[in-house]
């Protein structure tokens with residue numbers, strides 16, 4: 209029996225907060241790309257942590273059937289998809305959680321309820337692995353202790369209980385609180401999180417949930433899931449092409465066997481990160497050189513971008529190097545937060561499309577080149593998240609190559625007749641380059657999978673809607 213604890217790897221931040229909707233952010237720890245040193249422990253050696261001893265009693269979480277069942281360690285990266293929610297705790301509870309953490313890892317309180325020790329062996333094994341790896345790497349100091357893992361059970365709004373009976377942590381969705389009764393912890397949950405967890409519990413198959421308690425008393429709830437790919441005949445393609453600077457274009461193509469239905473998705477305009485980067489660089493240079501040219505305007509601009517458009521009074525006093533560096537740091541944090549929110553927006557849109565098309569086989573198509581070479585943007589930093597999302601939702605992730613410069617009807621290279629608008633010199637078809645790239649992804653997918661019916665349907669649709677790809 210295995211426990212997949214690979215998620216406690218330093219790359220976790222890729223999938224850190226999954227927001228069912230934007231309001232859920234309120235439940236997250238502030239700052240969107242938090243440093244979580246307590247999570248930065250290496251992944252256990254090998255693909256997973258095998259259990260040293262057989263389970264003592266029934267009621268261990270069930271291994272997923274099918275490809276991930278059996279005694280083999282799944283290749284964790286390719287195995288389970290995960291969602292992570294941070295759960296904000298108040299100061300009092302956080303202190304209690306720290307005590308609980310210490311009690312459990314040292315087993316120093318004789319009366320620790322069994323439920324809290326559920327994953328004790330895995331924890332020990334993970335810690336020993338980490339220590340060994342550090343020693344092998346020539347480091348002398350001990351690693352930070354990994355988070356505790358606790359089983360979770362849910363009380364649903366109708367009063368029914370889901371999860372293992374002896375779970376140490378109860379998430380009561382009727383009362384909107386998280387409880388760890390053995391330590392007297394009761395933490396109110398945001399309503400947006402409660403709603404998200406009700407939805408998550410109603411998924412089929414239902415995810416496995418585990419609560420992570422860090423040594424500093426932070427909580428994260430982790431859901432893992434790997435539904436089998438659907439055997440549906442309908443195909444739902446989610447085609448995404450990113451153009452740095454112009455944003456991410458998305459086109460939905462549904463194919464039921466005869467005709468395709470093509471819907472334009474939202475265009476995710478990138479946040480204006482370049483401006484923030486420029487302000488940050490100017491602040492840095494002002495701090496380093498003491499330049500005062502336009503400094504007041506710069507500081508005011510920085511505050512404006514931080515949403516604090518206040519008058520900078522006594523700004524000469526304010527403009528010390530330390531204060532300028534602090535302002536620069538805040539601008540940098542703002543840039544990262546905007547980028548992260550942008551990625552969250554894309555991911556949650558894709559998730560909602562997959563869930564709304566549950567009767568179809570969902571395939572996420574992205575331009576491979578951009579995914580691998582882009583310096584920033586969704587498809588580079590976010591492709592990991594999209595892969596994870598696909599595992600979790602039972603969708604397929606297919607990176608392909610696509611260009612928006614060629615006519616799909618005659619393969620001729622288009623001529624740019626207006627900004628990003630191309631025209632085929634042979635058949636006269638006109639299109640918007642970024643939109644065409646998404647359409648070409650679908651065509652290339654049809655070729656890749658030798659789905660001739662899909663390819664024909666796409667070209668037919670184009671003949672019937674020759675101006676549809678113009679924006």
Ligand SMILES: [Zn+2]
Nearest residue numbers: 615618632635
């Ligand atoms: Zn043409």
